[in-house]
Amino acid sequence: METQKPAQESHGHHHILSTEVALGVGFALLLLTGLTVWIAGVDLGRLNFLVALLVASVKAALVALFFMNLLYDRRENGVIFGTSFLFLAIFLVLTATDLFFRGDVAVKGPLTAFAQSKTAQPKVARPWVATPLLLSQGKMLYSQQCVACHGPEGKGDGPAAGSLTPAPRDFTRAGGWKNGRKPSQVFKTLVEGIPGSAMAPYGTLPAEDRWALAHFVLSLGEAPEADTDEDLLKVGIDVKGGGQVVQEAPSIPLEVAMRRLTRPEPRAAKVGAKIEAESAGGRLYLARCASCHGEAGEGAIARVSGTLDAVRLRTAPLSASQAVGSPAIFESIVSNGLPGLMPGLASLNGTQLSELREHVRKLVAAQQ
Amino acid sequence: MTTTHHHAHHFASANDEFEAAKQGMWVFLVTEVLMFGGLFVAYGIFRGLYPDMFHEAHKFLAVNMGATNTLVLILSSITMVLAVTATQRGRRDRAVLFLVLTFLLAGCFLVVKYFEYAHKFHEGLLPGGYFVNQELKDPKAPLFFSLYFVMTGLHMVHVLVGMGLIAWLFRRTARGEFGPQYYTPVELVGFYWHFVDLVWIYLFPLLYLVG
Numbered sequence: 001m002e003t004q005k006p007a008q009e010s011h012g013h014h015h016i017l018s019t020e021v022a023l024g025v026g027f028a029l030l031l032l033t034g035l036t037v038w039i040a041g042v043d044l045g046r047l048n049f050l051v052a053l054l055v056a057s058v059k060a061a062l063v064a065l066f067f068m069n070l071l072y073d074r075r076e077n078g079v080i081f082g083t084s085f086l087f088l089a090i091f092l093v094l095t096a097t098d099l100f101f102r103g104d105v106a107v108k109g110p111l112t113a114f115a116q117s118k119t120a121q122p123k124v125a126r127p128w129v130a131t132p133l134l135l136s137q138g139k140m141l142y143s144q145q146c147v148a149c150h151g152p153e154g155k156g157d158g159p160a161a162g163s164l165t166p167a168p169r170d171f172t173r174a175g176g177w178k179n180g181r182k183p184s185q186v187f188k189t190l191v192e193g194i195p196g197s198a199m200a201p202y203g204t205l206p207a208e209d210r211w212a213l214a215h216f217v218l219s220l221g222e223a224p225e226a227d228t229d230e231d232l233l234k235v236g237i238d239v240k241g242g243g244q245v246v247q248e249a250p251s252i253p254l255e256v257a258m259r260r261l262t263r264p265e266p267r268a269a270k271v272g273a274k275i276e277a278e279s280a281g282g283r284l285y286l287a288r289c290a291s292c293h294g295e296a297g298e299g300a301i302a303r304v305s306g307t308l309d310a311v312r313l314r315t316a317p318l319s320a321s322q323a324v325g326s327p328a329i330f331e332s333i334v335s336n337g338l339p340g341l342m343p344g345l346a347s348l349n350g351t352q353l354s355e356l357r358e359h360v361r362k363l364v365a366a367q368q
Numbered sequence: 369m370t371t372t373h374h375h376a377h378h379f380a381s382a383n384d385e386f387e388a389a390k391q392g393m394w395v396f397l398v399t400e401v402l403m404f405g406g407l408f409v410a411y412g413i414f415r416g417l418y419p420d421m422f423h424e425a426h427k428f429l430a431v432n433m434g435a436t437n438t439l440v441l442i443l444s445s446i447t448m449v450l451a452v453t454a455t456q457r458g459r460r461d462r463a464v465l466f467l468v469l470t471f472l473l474a475g476c477f478l479v480v481k482y483f484e485y486a487h488k489f490h491e492g493l494l495p496g497g498y499f500v501n502q503e504l505k506d507p508k509a510p511l512f513f514s515l516y517f518v519m520t521g522l523h524m525v526h527v528l529v530g531m532g533l534i535a536w537l538f539r540r541t542a543r544g545e546f547g548p549q550y551y552t553p554v555e556l557v558g559f560y561w562h563f564v565d566l567v568w569i570y571l572f573p574l575l576y577l578v579g
Binding site: 037040 | 387390391394395397398401402405406408409412413416417431435438439442443445446448449450452453456457555558559562563565566569570572573574577578
């Protein structure tokens with residue numbers, strides 16, 4: 001086994017690698033390096049990654065078996081070393097199977113098939129008809145989006161309700177619903193909000209979610225009247241034609257929302273001068289925006305403290321936003337909102353948007 | 369012509385001591401696999417999440433420098449093996465020569481690395497919050513360079529430690545402390561050095577070639 005006997009105890013694994021083998025293996029390693037560089041230039045699509053890993057593993061095996069002597073050494077050492085890669089594989093595989101199969105995060109890339117968010121694939125063909133599935137979906141959405149104002153039992157007694165005028169709708173009562181109490185009419189309220197109140201539009205929620213909310217909210221009181229075909233047509237559902245024709249409000253990509261969330265705290269703005277509501281934009285602002293953004297756009301605690309998730313929303317001064325400089329960004333944020341953060345005012349037309357932007361610009365200028 | 373090495377008294381024989389030391393070295397290398405492995409898993413996860421970004425970002429790495437460093441490290445592994453076998457055969461002068469060559473090749477690796485990093489700093493391709501490059505527009509790009517700098521940086525630290533160990537071996541070999549009867553430190557530092565090469569064998573294609 002050994003070519004040279006050491007003076008004392010000579011048994012054991014004292015294999016001396018011959019120079020020929022050492023140089024041969026070394027040469028093979030150099031060749032394989034050239035191979036891997038060359039093959040990286042050949043477009044094999046998905047295979048490129050696998051081939052690169054394969055060549056690297058062959059090289060690694062050569063180093064381990066010959067240079068590190070595992071081919072000639074006692075078996076245990078090879079088993080010990082190999083086990084480390086086994087544990088590494090467990091580490092990688094378990095992490096990946098968790099991460100790439102989470103259904104609640106929208107991710108880009110080839111694994112999207114596994115990680116589709118609910119919003120991308122509507123599962124219910126006719127959401128305007130109440131089903132137990134839709135009701136439970138609505139209940140979950142309600143507990144996230146609505147309970148702060150409308151209360152846990154829908155009585156309009158949520159933690160944020162006290163300061164609101166008019167008060168949030170009590171769903172257990174049949175009277176007083178501004179748009180009516182049919183599912184399509186509740187759906188309309190969810191699309192447009194109730195102008196002149198704190199009920200914001202929820203255009204950013206997918207249509208299926210809005211139907212689910214409508215059905216759930218109606219289930220809190222007595223049974224509603226059924227929708228006729230004309231009612232459904234008013235909200236863009238053509239029952240005879242078999243489909244939904246209402247335009248979906250596009251939501252902003254997750255990355256953009258995350259980026260906005262991670263922006264550093266802006267410095268406190270100088271106190272904005274109170275600007276009277278002389279303009280149409282100013283009136284719009286005071287009616288729809290001031291309760292969260294502050295009368296002079298200085299930021300405020302949006303009155304949503306004490307929700308189930310203990311979320312506290314504090315708006316930054318408007319001067320910290322990039323939106324004011326760009327009409328396109330401003331209109332996008334105001335119309336579509338920011339998912340999970342700010343409701344969108346989908347019902348504003350172009351004139352109203354530019355008036356609002358003009359007013360906000362004045363507020364921001366006063367803050368500088 | 370070696371100084372007689374006396375094995376520690378709690379071992380029955382010099383051979384037992386040698387086998388125990390070797391196995392201890394393998395156990396240490398297992399911990400190294402898992403340490404670098406953690407970074408490779410992070411690489412794998414983020415690559416799975418942002419494959420397009422990785423593809424764009426990896427184009428900004430210098431493949432020729434990475435390939436050169438791969439060749440340099442492989443050569444240094446060859447010279448390291450030859451240093452070990454020379455010691456096993458009692459050829460002290462050759463052992464010293466090969467140790468010196470290994471050391472110099474490691475130095476080459478560092479020099480190439482220096483130019484690589486300097487170029488990155490110049491281009492603003494920096495990790496995480498320091499990323500200021502204007503050409504690479506993907507908002508997640510800093511993530512790639514965080515991984516790049518941590519993985520190659522940790523590897524570089526290992527190269528530096530290895531160079532220190534090789535220098536230590538050089539001194540002891542020159543003083544005649546090793547030979548066929550006793551070459552354990554030479555072999556084990558050799559294992560460490562081959563492991564450093566092994567990590568680079570995986571780092572190079574994953575970062576530079578396939579992004």
